[in-house]
Amino acid sequence: MDMLTYLWRHRGGRVGLILLTFVILFAAFAPLLTPYGPNEQIRGATLSGMSWAHPFGTDLLGRDIYTRTLFGARVSLFAGALSVVLGAFLGIFMGIMAGYLGGWADAVMMRLSDAISAFPAILLGAAVVAILGPGFVQVAIAIAIAQSPLFARLARALAMIEARQEYVEAAASMGASSGRIMLRHILPNAMGPLVVQASLSVGIAILLEAGLSFLGLGVQPPTPSWGQMLADSLRFIDIVPAYAIFPGLALTLVVVGINLIADAMRDRLDPNHVTGGGK
Amino acid sequence: MRIKSKLISTIAAAAFLAAAGTASADGVLRLGQTATLPNLNPFVLAPASEPMVNNLYDTLTRYDANMSPEPRLAESWEFSDDGLTLTMKLRDGVTFHSGKAFTSADVKASMDYVLDPANGALIRGFAERVISLETPDDHTVVMTFEEPFPGVFDLFELFFIVDGDTASDFSQTANGTGPFKVASHEPGTLTRLDRNDAYWNGAPSLDAVEIVTSPNQQAELLALKSGELDLVTELGWIDVLPFSRDENFTTGSAPSGVAHDLSLNLKVPALQNPLVREAIDLSLDRERIAQLFFGPEGTTWCLPYNPNSIAYVAEYDNCEYDLDKARAALEASGETLPIELKILTSTEIRTEYTTIAEILQADLAKVGINLSIENVDAVGYRSTYVDERSYEIASHAFGRAGKDPSALLETTVVFRPDGNITGYENPAYAASVKAGGSTPVLEERKAAYKEVARIFREDRFVLPIIPRVRLFVSQDEVNDIGWSADGFAIFEKATISE
Numbered sequence: 186m187d188m189l190t191y192l193w194r195h196r197g198g199r200v201g202l203i204l205l206t207f208v209i210l211f212a213a214f215a216p217l218l219t220p221y222g223p224n225e226q227i228r229g230a231t232l233s234g235m236s237w238a239h240p241f242g243t244d245l246l247g248r249d250i251y252t253r254t255l256f257g258a259r260v261s262l263f264a265g266a267l268s269v270v271l272g273a274f275l276g277i278f279m280g281i282m283a284g285y286l287g288g289w290a291d292a293v294m295m296r297l298s299d300a301i302s303a304f305p306a307i308l309l310g311a312a313v314v315a316i317l318g319p320g321f322v323q324v325a326i327a328i329a330i331a332q333s334p335l336f337a338r339l340a341r342a343l344a345m346i347e348a349r350q351e352y353v354e355a356a357a358s359m360g361a362s363s364g365r366i367m368l369r370h371i372l373p374n375a376m377g378p379l380v381v382q383a384s385l386s387v388g389i390a391i392l393l394e395a396g397l398s399f400l401g402l403g404v405q406p407p408t409p410s411w412g413q414m415l416a417d418s419l420r421f422i423d424i425v426p427a428y429a430i431f432p433g434l435a436l437t438l439v440v441v442g443i444n445l446i447a448d449a450m451r452d453r454l455d456p457n458h459v460t461g462g463g464k
Numbered sequence: 465m466r467i468k469s470k471l472i473s474t475i476a477a478a479a480f481l482a483a484a485g486t487a488s489a490d491g492v493l494r495l496g497q498t499a500t501l502p503n504l505n506p507f508v509l510a511p512a513s514e515p516m517v518n519n520l521y522d523t524l525t526r527y528d529a530n531m532s533p534e535p536r537l538a539e540s541w542e543f544s545d546d547g548l549t550l551t552m553k554l555r556d557g558v559t560f561h562s563g564k565a566f567t568s569a570d571v572k573a574s575m576d577y578v579l580d581p582a583n584g585a586l587i588r589g590f591a592e593r594v595i596s597l598e599t600p601d602d603h604t605v606v607m608t609f610e611e612p613f614p615g616v617f618d619l620f621e622l623f624f625i626v627d628g629d630t631a632s633d634f635s636q637t638a639n640g641t642g643p644f645k646v647a648s649h650e651p652g653t654l655t656r657l658d659r660n661d662a663y664w665n666g667a668p669s670l671d672a673v674e675i676v677t678s679p680n681q682q683a684e685l686l687a688l689k690s691g692e693l694d695l696v697t698e699l700g701w702i703d704v705l706p707f708s709r710d711e712n713f714t715t716g717s718a719p720s721g722v723a724h725d726l727s728l729n730l731k732v733p734a735l736q737n738p739l740v741r742e743a744i745d746l747s748l749d750r751e752r753i754a755q756l757f758f759g760p761e762g763t764t765w766c767l768p769y770n771p772n773s774i775a776y777v778a779e780y781d782n783c784e785y786d787l788d789k790a791r792a793a794l795e796a797s798g799e800t801l802p803i804e805l806k807i808l809t810s811t812e813i814r815t816e817y818t819t820i821a822e823i824l825q826a827d828l829a830k831v832g833i834n835l836s837i838e839n840v841d842a843v844g845y846r847s848t849y850v851d852e853r854s855y856e857i858a859s860h861a862f863g864r865a866g867k868d869p870s871a872l873l874e875t876t877v878v879f880r881p882d883g884n885i886t887g888y889e890n891p892a893y894a895a896s897v898k899a900g901g902s903t904p905v906l907e908e909r910k911a912a913y914k915e916v917a918r919i920f921r922e923d924r925f926v927l928p929i930i931p932r933v934r935l936f937v938s939q940d941e942v943n944d945i946g947w948s949a950d951g952f953a954i955f956e957k958a959t960i961s962e
Contacts, residue, residue, distance in 0.1 A: 226826045231756065232702070245702070245756065246822060319839065401811055405839050407822050419682040423706055 192449050201445025208439045212258035221249040223256035224407040232424050242425040244417065253409035254431050260410040261439060264325055264403075265391040271329030272390075273383050276336025281367050281375075283337070284344025295341065298334040306331040306389075307396050314402040324403045328393045332386050339382050343375035350374075377454035384447035388440040395436055411436045491671035493942060493958060496684040496693040499813075500652045500677050504638035506624035507578055507585035509863065511698070511813075514952045515675055519657055521624035521640035524552060524571070525617055527949040531867070533617040537566065537625055537641065538605075547612030547904045554603040558664045560627045561638075561645035568599035573628025586863075587622050590615075590875040611902035614909065615870030621949055643668045643956040652677050669959045681815075688713075688937060694960070695945070697936040697953065700816070701759035707937040714942065717761055720934040721950030723768060723865040724753070724820060726807075726927040727849075727858040727878050730887040734805065735856065739797035740833075741924040744857070745783055746790035747827040754930045756823075757816055761935070765928040767917055768865060768872060768879065774906065775869035775913035780921045791831040801832040808838050808855040810845035817859040820929065824859075850877070853885060865931055867949055869913055870901030878926045888925040 192198035211218065221227070230247035233239055241250035276298075283294035301309065306328075313327035347353060348371065356366050397403040398412030406413070411432040418428035499512035506517045518526075524538040538552040558566040575597050578585040585591070593613050598606040609616075627639035638646045641664070644657035655675040661667045676693060678684035685703060687693040697718075707713040726748065728735045735741060754762030766783035769776045794801060807824065809817040818839055825835040835857070840848065848855050862879070864872045874897060877885040881894030893916065900912035920926075934951040941961045946954035 224822075224826060226823065228752070245819065246826075315841075401839070406818055406837055407825065419680075420703065424702070 188450070188453070191453055192446060195449040195452065197445040198449030201442045201447075201449065204438050204442030205446060208258050208435070208442065209262065211255050212262055215252075215255040215259065218255060219249065219252040221252040223253050223409050224248065225252075232421055234425060235427050241427045241431045244414075244425075244428060245421065248407075250414070250425070250428055250431060253414060254411070254435055257409040257411045257414060257432060258435060258439070260321065260404050260408065261391050261394060261436070264321065264328070264394040264410075265387045265443075267322075268325040268328035268332065268390045268394070269383050269386045271325060272332035272386065273336050273379065275329060276333035277340045277372070277379060279333065280337040280340025280342075281344045281371060284341035285348050285367050285371060286363065291341070294337065298337040301330060302334040304331075306393055310393055310397050311400065311402055314397060319402050319405055321404050321408070324394055324397050327397065328390045331393065332390060335382060335386060336379065339378060340375060343378060344371050347371045347374050381447060381451040381454050384443065384450050388443040388447065391436070391440055391443070491669075491960060492674055493670050493672075493695060493955060493960060494674045494676055494693045495695045495697070495953065496676050496678045496687055497696075497698070498678050498681055498684060501649075501655055501675060502651050503634045504636070504646060504649060504655075505634035506626065506638075506640070507583065507587065507622075509586045509622065514950075515673075515697075516655065516657075517624055518642065518948055518952050518954045519644045519673060519956070520638045520642045520646065521626065522558075522642050523620055523623055523625065524554075525620045527617065527621060527867075531949065533620070537571075538620075547614075548609050550607045550609070550613075550616060552605045552607070554605060555664060556603055558641050559662055560641055561660060562627065562630075563662075564627060564629070564639075566625070566641050567602040568605045569602070570625055570628050571605050572597050572599050573631060574623065574625050576628075577626065577631045578623065587619060587875060589880060590619050590871060591623070593619070593874075612904045613870075613902070614904050615868035615874075615901055618864065618868045618871035621867065644673055647672065663956075665956065668956050670955055673955050685937075688939075691939065694942050695936060695938040695953075697934055699935045699937060700757050701761070701935065704935045704937055705759075712940050714938050714940050716936055716938075718934040718936065718947035719866055719949065719951050720932040721865055721867065721948075721952075722861050722863050723765055723931040724816065724859070724861050724929040725768070725878060726820075726824070726929065727855070727860050727886050728925055728927070729853065729856050729858070730925060731853075732805070732856045734799055734803050737797050737799060738922075738924070739793045740799060740803065743790040743793040743797070743831060743833070744824075744828065745924050745927050746786050746793060747824065747831055747833075748783070748927055748929065749785045749823060749827060750783065750929050751785065753820055753823060756819070757930065758933045758935065761933045762930060764930055767920065768862070768926075768928045769869060770866050770931070773866070773869060774910055775873075775900065775916065777914050777917040780914075780917040782921065783927075787827060787830055790827075794832045803833045804836070805833055806836050806838050806856045808840065808845065808848055808858040810840055810842055812842045813845055814861065817861075820859045849885070853887070861932065863950065869916075870897075873897045873916065874901055884925070886925045888923065890919060890923065893919045893923070 192202050225248060227247040230243045231245060233243045235242050239249050241254060243249055279294040279298060283291040309331045310327040313330055314323055317323040317326065353366060353370055356370050394403055395412030398410040399416040403412055404410040414432040415429055422429050495515050497512060501512040501516060506521045522537050524536060525533040526536050528534045537555050537558060539555045541550060541552040543550055554568055560566060575591065577583055578588055578591045593609055594607050595610050596608040600606060625641060630637055630639045636649050643660050643663045645660045647656040647658040649655045657673045659668050659671055678687060684696050688696050704715050708715045728741055730736055750764035754764050766781045767776060807821045809821045811818045821837045825837060828835045849858050862876045864876055873879045881897050896912050896915040900909050900916060903909055943959050943961060944957045946957060948954060
């Protein structure tokens with residue numbers, strides 16, 4: 186609640202909060218906001234332009250683009266959240282082990298992290314999807330792997346700082362195991378910057394999901410996703426421009442909203458971040 | 465102010481010229497396609513090979529517009545009275561691109577290559593009807609058949625003559641006798657074919673043909689609009705529509721020799737039930753698919769032939785789209801509803817595969833079948849469909865549509881009686897297919913194919929959907945492109961006007 190109040194008082198945070206709340210509400214209540222199903226094909230309505238019945242027009246199969254944009258928000262938000270949770274879990278595990286244990290654990294974890302970082306995220310995502318096959322969960326795993334080095338490096342640095350603190354030495358001298366020290370002592374004290382990183386990563390993850398879906402590697406038809414809709418719209422951009430405009434606009438708004446919230450959270454939670462003040 | 469307005473006019477004019485598109489002024493025809501041409505093997509017959517085969521290689525005969533065989537490398541031919549022997553006189557003075565003289569030994573070498581299972585020639589099953597090929601002299605070939613072979617000219621349509629000395633490696637080399645010869649081949653990028661000045665039928669007008677691989681169809685169409693490409697084929701009606709209103713472009717259609725189908729794997733328990741297959745057939749909205757893909761040029765197929773085919777039987781061209789009947793068939797099937805099935809598709813091979821799958825999915829959901837779409841890449845599709853045969857339903861397209869029914873029924877994976885891709889086995893079907901393809905007597909053939917049509921519609925192991933129309937757009941200056949009976953482009957007589 187304290188964080189929500191803070192975000193509302195932060196100028197950028199407030200805009201981000203409004204944008205994201207709108208998108209979440211649209212996604213959650215999508216079935217109430219449209220008379221059509223996301224995959225409902227309306228015969229005779231192929232590539233119709235904007236109208237009262239179809240505010241964003243229809244696609245090749247006569248499906249309402251407005252409806253598919255609403256339902257596409259679910260895919261984007263869920264893919265973003267799931268992949269960041271998975272990526273953060275993997276990266277934080279690697280980073281804290283490396284930072285606290287040092288030695289071989291540090292060398293192995295960080296070289297692994299370097300190897301993952303060596304590939305552009307979209308290329309790595311495409312490679313992982315090529316192995317696992319296309320699909321929603323596979324894409325989330327691919328994005329999680331691509332993002333894990335961000336968390337690993339940050340968690341390692343934080344663990345190294347925290348490991349030198351007196352409370353850690355005290356816990357160790359009282360016989361606490363390494364696992365307990367990492368989980369119960371270091372991790373809670375390193376959470377602030379990691380949460381900021383997670384919030385920043387959600388926006389990137391949503392864009393990556395859209396990118397992979399655009400390439401046909403993401404969510405499979407007929408499930409709507411913004412990236413896939415953008416890819417489909419390319420063929421018909423002359424006939425139904427709204428087909429490309431609205432999923433693209435929705436994608437922009439949600440990423441801007443999340444990034445504004447992340448910036449505001451960084452002002453509050455990241456002790457190393459110097460800000461001009463967003464209030 | 466004046467400078468500014470001039471600048472704007474100049475930019476606008478440049479943009480207009482770029483947008484309007486103009487054909488190449490250098491005598492090079494640039495054809496765009498999204499599929500990658502992996503090698504120069506004419507016997508693989510992948511969609512990417514289609515614009516290459518009739519331009520690099522020649523055939524013994526080729527069908528004209530009336531589907532009558534006309535002489536190419538064979539100047540004349542004669543069947544024995546019993547129809548079991550075909551003697552062909554070969555054209556004299558023909559040379560391969562390397563300069564080597566073409567002889568009957570090359571016809572034999574080409575046949576040996578096709579018949580070797582290791583080479584994976586698509587026409588092998590069909591060519592096996594030729595039980596011996598003799599070469600009494602350099603310009604005579606004698607073929608013997610076990611039974612009369614009325615579809616032999618269909619075989620010749622796809623039997624490209626290659627140089628027997630170099631036929632083992634098609635990765636970069638292609639020594640044919642065709643109107644163009646290979647200048648360079650970069651798979652996934654560009655293949656350039658230069659004019660063969662020594663061509664036996666007179667050198668082509670074009671200096672060269674470039675087959676350009678585009679990353680996707682949108683990029684291809686933009687390149688056509690800007691004049692970077694001169695010809696794009698394999699388009700949908702909606703893609704062609706804007707070009708048909710633009711005087712800078714010519715649009716047209718050609719036969720494609722390809723038709724869409726649904727292959728039903730009979731190893732899947734639910735699909736072994738004829739009523740389930742009937743329900744799927746009744747839920748297939750062929751009319752809508754035809755309109756969506758090819759607009760006014762779209763037609764539907766229940767049987768895999770045109771109405772002018774000798775195998776066409778009007779009484780069995782009886783499919784209908786009726787979801788109530790489909791629901792009733794499913795309820796009578798005794799299966800537990802809803803039935804869960806998967807459909808294999810590959811947007812990478814053809815976007816239409818997936819569109820068909822989505823249309824079918826929506827309709828089947830209304831009658832009690834939950835169809836999930838498995839959209840895989842081209843390699844995955846081939847492995848699942850051809851190698852493992854582990855698909856349940858496949859959105860697929862077959863070739864040889866529109867020619868002699870014996871070619872279609874005996875060689876395509878979905879129709880051939882032996883080793884059918886759906887797992888279908890029926891001695892009566894096999895006997896009728898064989899009977900139709902092994903007699904030259906028209907009435908006997910018609911009778912046999914009538915029985916094939918009856919069994920085919922009764923058993924419904926493959927559901928033909930629509931024949932593909934090869935819609936194409938070219939720059940207005942491009943003329944006289946020829947098309948084979950299979951819809952493969954032929955640039956022998958093509959021109960680019962100034």
